[in-house]
Amino acid sequence: MNFVKTRLAASAALILLGALPLSAADLKVGIKSEPSSLDPQFHVLVPNMQVTFAMFDPLVMMDSKLVPQPALAESWKATSETIWEFVLRKDAKFSDGSPLTADDVVFTLNRIPKVPNSPTAFTLFTRQIATVEAVDAHTVRITTKQPYPLLITDLANLPIMSKTAASGSAPEGKTTVELNRGEGLVGTGPFKFVSWQKGADLVLERNPNYWGKPAEWDNVIYRPMTNPAARAAALLSGDIDMMEDPPTTDLEQFKTNAKLSVAEAPGTRIVYIALDQKGEPSPGIPGQGKNPLMDKRVREALSLAIDRKAIAERVMGGVAVAAGDLLPQSMFGAVKARQAAPASDTAKAKALLAEAGYPNGFQITLGTPNGRYVNDVRVAQTIAAMWTRAGVKAEVAAAAPPVFFKSRDNFEYSAYLAAWGNSTGEMSTTLRSLVGTRDPSKGSGTSNGGRYSNPELDALLEKASATMDDKARAELLQKADEMVLSDYGIIPVHFEVPVWALRKGLTYAARADQYTLPQDVTSAK
């Protein structure tokens, strides 16, 4: 009901001011899905994070290419292998005018494990942190449980809350429900909260106390519009100024439309094919006593059969980049020689299959989720057709995402298409999850549905995770990456390119992590 009052108050104020046009410096954004909560520590999810980062700042902020930049911490250094010291900006103020101090940082990091009912808890980013202390008003000391080079990228996911505003009677201070109403929702970011009605508009306004360059927009309105055609129609009619994910089929038309502009970011989400490499006969390959995918030549043949460029251009409508590696070149741990996607070679694929003892190929089922990734089913169908052309008769089994994940986790696929978004800009998380040996106690191989397992690779990753020196770590990760790719342990297909459409005259510094941040939208003067 806040919403109504504020709207009424706002209109009353406008009448008093002589009815200035409200839309003069407003930005209306059509978003794919609304945040599940406004509590900055409730759910690790893109729709939540992007709204949070409009109102809050972390100590370290990823720039649009996922390189960490100073935000609330103006500098930091590791004083030993496990102790880090962060110096806070002295000019940073919360939206209520109070200054940022080290106590706020301590409060924020200590609140994380206490937030109840969280679908994905932010402890994901604090599991290596042992203690957080305030050394003085503007210095924070963080001790990690073991040498941990990824602390900086983890901190980039943790927006700093105000201790005064977010304290409360519950163990976690202000509860998620209270924060959803805007109570205690006080950050240092470029915007501050005005109102939120679930399912409808989330309204923010410029934070007058913001320490950085003031944002261009008086008000920002996030409007959840799940249907892409409805988002497109709303943008064309001027109802909204900007939309996430224009439909790939309309993109060409959008680019040539004089009233619109399009922003694209380097993609970090890798779409890949995982292959079952667990000895026994594979469930999706009938009529074969053993699992042909255990043979490296077969895996290479399947990779060679895929025409990645054709998929990126035709199936994905140009909003994908054919991939030869698991991360784009600009990111930490990518292998230079793998920058270009391998060319397809059906003849060589057939020869390799014959050499491996399958001159007539075999049958295989390729699993894919339906509607989880951009054009997922169409990409899978195209790959199946390419495999069939090379002699491996492939059929696609598409399933709704929850069914797909269930089948994947029960190892019912011999081959499946999936994607992996990397929010750290670093190779280690990708490799650990996708190709590290499955080991629940160590937390590695969580998304390794193909059960690729290579002790040498695991050892390299283990070593890299404790190597503090960036250069040495990059070399270890490159070595590990090259090891997997030359073994065809996993087959990269393409990187999804995040796309936005805006009305003409607006530009967006498009972000690789797919966040839509209103402070990065500017109008051409």
Next chain:
Amino acid sequence: MPVFIINRLLQAIGVILVMSVLVFVGLYLIGDPTSMLVSPEATEIERQALRKALGLDQSIWIQYLTFLGNAAHGDFGRSFLTGQPALQLIVERMPATVELVVVAMTFALVVGVPLGILAGLRPKAPSSKAIMTGSILGFSLPNFWIGLMLIMLFAVYLGVLPASARGETVNIGGVALSIFTLDGWQHLALPALTLGMAKAALIIRVTRAATREVLPMDYIKFARAKGLRPSRILKVHLLKNILIPIVTVAGLEFGQAIAFAVVTESVFSWPGMGKLLIDSIITLDRPVVVAYLIMMVFFLVILNLVIDILYIAIDPSAGEKVRD
């Protein structure tokens, strides 16, 4: 009459029990909600902790019994996704949907009944044929397409009406309503028209059929022979007797639209309940899905009850059937 009402409510509880088992087992078979909720970067230990927190580590029957126990106290559980009570999520969004459907149904009745009577009175006139052809278009074109075409015409080309969301609302007794502001009506116009067009088409056809059926009846002929004014015959003798099928169809359509207005709601980004249901099914947010369907069963039972009571008001002989 009270026995009749109690019977209906008992039936409703039976339906709810069967439905809740079906939904529970159905969603359980589809998959594990944690795989949709949890970040792929989470480890198995973190996933297990979440399953435990949501009670998903228990067997499906224990989960169901726990749910029944809580539901008996009016607690339908918390949404897996937002952590808010499921019932609250639904109730928050209800006014938007009810408002949209009421306006759409009013439109359908105001347009549908007169046109239907007109077509029924003069079935051979060209105007009647035009009405009937129009009505075929009305219910055979998909809602989705009508909505997008209306947006293209009124929002994109003419630029006179907004394409999305709900307009300015006014708080009446704790309920946010948009029908009391001009901005609200502007936002309501296109979605209500989209939803109302198919309903109007149906009402036209039902009204026409009923009119054709009643016209040759003896009491109409008698009234004519008595020399009554045509307007009185229309109002008293015709309208009253064609009301029963119209009320039946309008009631069913009203219930249908409230529970499942999802297509119109997603085309116009209307913040109603239908979108909530679809989103919850996709994320396997079981507490919300179950609570939603239970509420809808209750609602439809009550609606049918109201329709039955209306029958009695319209047609006294129906009351005897109820008493039997």
